Amino acid sequence: MSSPSEVTAPAPVTGSLLDALAARTPVVPVVVVDEVAWAVPVARALAAGGVPVVELTLRTPVALEAIRAIAAEVPEVLVGAGTIVTPAQAEEARAAGAEFLVSPGATPALLAAMAETGLPYLPGTATVSEVLAVLETGHQEMKLFPAEASGGAAFLASVASPVPAARFCPTGGIGPANAAAYLRLPNVACVGGSWLTPAGVLAAGDWSRVTDLARAVAELRP
Numbered sequence: 507m508s509s510p511s512e513v514t515a516p517a518p519v520t521g522s523l524l525d526a527l528a529a530r531t532p533v534v535p536v537v538v539v540d541e542v543a544w545a546v547p548v549a550r551a552l553a554a555g556g557v558p559v560v561e562l563t564l565r566t567p568v569a570l571e572a573i574r575a576i577a578a579e580v581p582e583v584l585v586g587a588g589t590i591v592t593p594a595q596a597e598e599a600r601a602a603g604a605e606f607l608v609s610p611g612a613t614p615a616l617l618a619a620m621a622e623t624g625l626p627y628l629p630g631t632a633t634v635s636e637v638l639a640v641l642e643t644g645h646q647e648m649k650l651f652p653a654e655a656s657g658g659a660a661f662l663a664s665v666a667s668p669v670p671a672a673r674f675c676p677t678g679g680i681g682p683a684n685a686a687a688y689l690r691l692p693n694v695a696c697v698g699g700s701w702l703t704p705a706g707v708l709a710a711g712d713w714s715r716v717t718d719l720a721r722a723v724a725e726l727r728p
């Protein structure tokens with residue numbers, strides 16, 4: 507029997523990653539940490555605001571260590587690695603404890619490396635041919651990146667009819683003002699964005715601000 511104060515880790519995602527993410531939050535927070543010490547408090551602050559998900563980008567030297575810390579210390583948060591841009595990073599992220607992988611692109615080598623980890627993953631696409639190339643690998647869940655710059659919600663609405671099998675988490679240029687337009691689309695499960703964890707807020711250690719920003723995304727649910 508576990509005591510009420512004990513937090514148990516959710517089971518690993520075995521089915522649809524997009525469904526697992528969407529069940530937790532309409533907005534996947536894309537988080538950049540400059541200091542490993544930010545990782546655990548930012549993950550806890552997001553969870554306290556009702557967003558128990560972190561996409562920790564591999565953009566800084568401490569990123570893998572940050573994933574390790576969140577995986578070990580904040581088990582109630584589903585932690586993934588973002589910015590997978592080389593095949594080797596897929597396995598490095600898995601070894602650090604990442605529970606899902608996100609890439610801004612979808613080269614054949616990246617797709618193979620992400621599949622090889624056994625983790626669920628979202629390759630990045632920005633054109634119909636890229637979407638079709640991902641579908642040809644048997645994979646139906648992807649990111650649209652950079653979402654606003656590559657056509658935004660209008661692009662995804664246009665893709666939905668001819669290519670209904672593809673499902674998206676659009677990311678890049680999305681914020682509170684335009685998130686709802688994406689979330690209404692039949693081929694969008696959730697959106698990604700960095701606005702819940704602004705760099706200055708993390709640097710200031712203003713964790714209650716992160717919690718407030720996270721709390722506000724509940725109203726974006728369609």
Ligand SMILES: O=C(O)C(=O)C[C@H](O)[C@H](O)COP(=O)(O)O
Pocket residue numbers: 536563565588589590608609610651677678679680698699700701
């Ligand atoms: O780092 C990655 O893996 C990326 O692909 C880029 C991020 O998803 C976007 O930079 C987030 O976009 P913003 O919400 O506009 O800041």
